[in-house]
Amino acid sequence: MSESTADAAAGGAAGGVAGAHGSRQPRTLAISISGPFAVGFFGTLGGLIAILLGVAVSRVSTVIIYVVFALFVALGLDPIVRALQRARIGRPWAIVIVYAAFALVMVGVLWLIIPVVVAQVGQFFTDLPAAVESFKGSEFFAWLQGSFGGGFDALLAQVQQFITDPAHLAAISGGVLQFGAGVASTVSGLIIVLVLSLYFLASLTVMKRSFARLAPRRVRGTVRTMIDQITDSIGAYLMGMVILALCNSAVALLLTLVLGLPFPALMGVIAFCLTLIPLIGSVLFWVIASGLALFTSPLTALIFAIVYLVYMQLEAYVLTPRVMNRAVAVPGALVVIGALVGGTLLGLLGALVAVPVTASILLIITQVLIPRQDAKG
Numbered sequence: 001m002s003e004s005t006a007d008a009a010a011g012g013a014a015g016g017v018a019g020a021h022g023s024r025q026p027r028t029l030a031i032s033i034s035g036p037f038a039v040g041f042f043g044t045l046g047g048l049i050a051i052l053l054g055v056a057v058s059r060v061s062t063v064i065i066y067v068v069f070a071l072f073v074a075l076g077l078d079p080i081v082r083a084l085q086r087a088r089i090g091r092p093w094a095i096v097i098v099y100a101a102f103a104l105v106m107v108g109v110l111w112l113i114i115p116v117v118v119a120q121v122g123q124f125f126t127d128l129p130a131a132v133e134s135f136k137g138s139e140f141f142a143w144l145q146g147s148f149g150g151g152f153d154a155l156l157a158q159v160q161q162f163i164t165d166p167a168h169l170a171a172i173s174g175g176v177l178q179f180g181a182g183v184a185s186t187v188s189g190l191i192i193v194l195v196l197s198l199y200f201l202a203s204l205t206v207m208k209r210s211f212a213r214l215a216p217r218r219v220r221g222t223v224r225t226m227i228d229q230i231t232d233s234i235g236a237y238l239m240g241m242v243i244l245a246l247c248n249s250a251v252a253l254l255l256t257l258v259l260g261l262p263f264p265a266l267m268g269v270i271a272f273c274l275t276l277i278p279l280i281g282s283v284l285f286w287v288i289a290s291g292l293a294l295f296t297s298p299l300t301a302l303i304f305a306i307v308y309l310v311y312m313q314l315e316a317y318v319l320t321p322r323v324m325n326r327a328v329a330v331p332g333a334l335v336v337i338g339a340l341v342g343g344t345l346l347g348l349l350g351a352l353v354a355v356p357v358t359a360s361i362l363l364i365i366t367q368v369l370i371p372r373q374d375a376k377g
Contacts, residue, residue: 066192066193066196067196068353069193069353070192070193070196070197070200071196071200072234072238072352072356073193073194073197073200073238074197074198074200074201074204075234075235075238076235076238076239076242077098077197077201077235078201078204078235079232079235079236079239080094080098080239081094081095081098081201082094084097084098091202092202095198095201095202098201099198123262123263131262131295131296134295134296208228209224211223212224212227226363226364226368229363230359230363233356233359233363234356234359234360237355237356237359238356240320240323241276241278242276243323244275244315244319244320244323245271245272245273245275245276245281246272247315247319248271248272248275248281248282248285248311248315249268249269249271249272249275250268251271251308251311252267252268252270252271252285252289252308253265253267253268253271255304255307255308256268256289256304259293259300259304260296260300261292261293261296261304262296267289267292270285270288270289271289274288276352278335278339278355279335279336279339280339282312282315283312286305286308286312289304290304290305290308293305334358334362335355335358337358338354338355338357338358339351339355341354342354342357
């Protein structure tokens with residue numbers, strides 16, 4: 001018998017024995033990580049991978065912010081596009097009309113406001129010494145000085161010197177070149193966000209359909225309905241926030257003009273930007289604007305504070321329910337917590353998107369998690 005025949009016979013015998021005891025299992029390579037060296041190696045390797053992932057996310061954090069911001073802009077403009085679609089205008093043309101109108105409004109607002117704001121910022125630093133001297137001659141300053149002593153006058157002089165010192169201004173802004181680079185980066189970021197939002201808005205229907213297909217077939221209908229509810233509520237909320245911010249800006253501008261307060265255009269821009277912040281934006285602007293009005297006249301500042309406080313109540317009990325009637329209602333405590341968490345993680349953008357994200361999570365909990373727990377009996 002040849003050597004190869006003997007090997008084959010031995011293999012057959014082994015196969016027969018294996019067949020007698022059951023099906024033959026293929027050989028596998030088992031790696032044991034029970035040793036201390038192996039545990040330390042794989043633990044270190046996992047830690048390095050986690051660090052690399054964290055560094056990669058931090059490097060692309062700006063891109064992630066752009067994408068999230070553009071997605072929310074697309075969701076905010078989608079209700080207008082669908083309204084045009086209901087008027088029998090195709091979606092492509094509706095998107096073109098919305099973006100053309102949006103671009104015209106933005107260019108018009110910037111054309112009207114930026115030169116005035118730049119001039120008024122320069123006028124603010126020019127007129128600041130005279131305003132401070134006028135404030136020193138008011139009865140309110142005399143009351144403050146009598147209450148807090150002569151140190152209040154020295155403190156006011158130090159604040160004035162700090163604000164008007166060019167060296168301090170350069171230190172605060174980080175230098176002219178850095179400030180210019182920041183402005184250029186902001187403009188380029190806005191352009192990127194607008195372009196991305198255009199793509200997102202054009203493919204929003206396909207995106208929602210594709211996301212729903214990730215779910216099992218038996219629950220795709222429910223998932224698609226929830227996606228529509230979430231996107232509708234986010235879009236309604238964002239449009240409502242912009243409308244309320246515009247109302248705040250218009251009231252601040254008119255009130256500043258009527259009372260003869262300085263820098264009306266600047267105050268209107270500040271009101272629009274601050275009142276976009278949920279819950280605390282209006283209060284923050286009220287405090288800042290009333291404090292700045294004190295430099296003109298305590299009586300004027302008091303009138304401004306009272307009138308704007310009345311408007312805040314009108315907004316809270318009349319305008320907000322009418323504007324936000326399509327958005328998902330979120331309890332006040334969750335609004336505060338969401339705004340704080342979002343602002344801590346992503347700054348102003350996080351504060352803006354915190355409420356719709358909180359509303360989306362609340363919707364998922366009420367429509368998925370709670371019914372599933374109820375079904376368990």
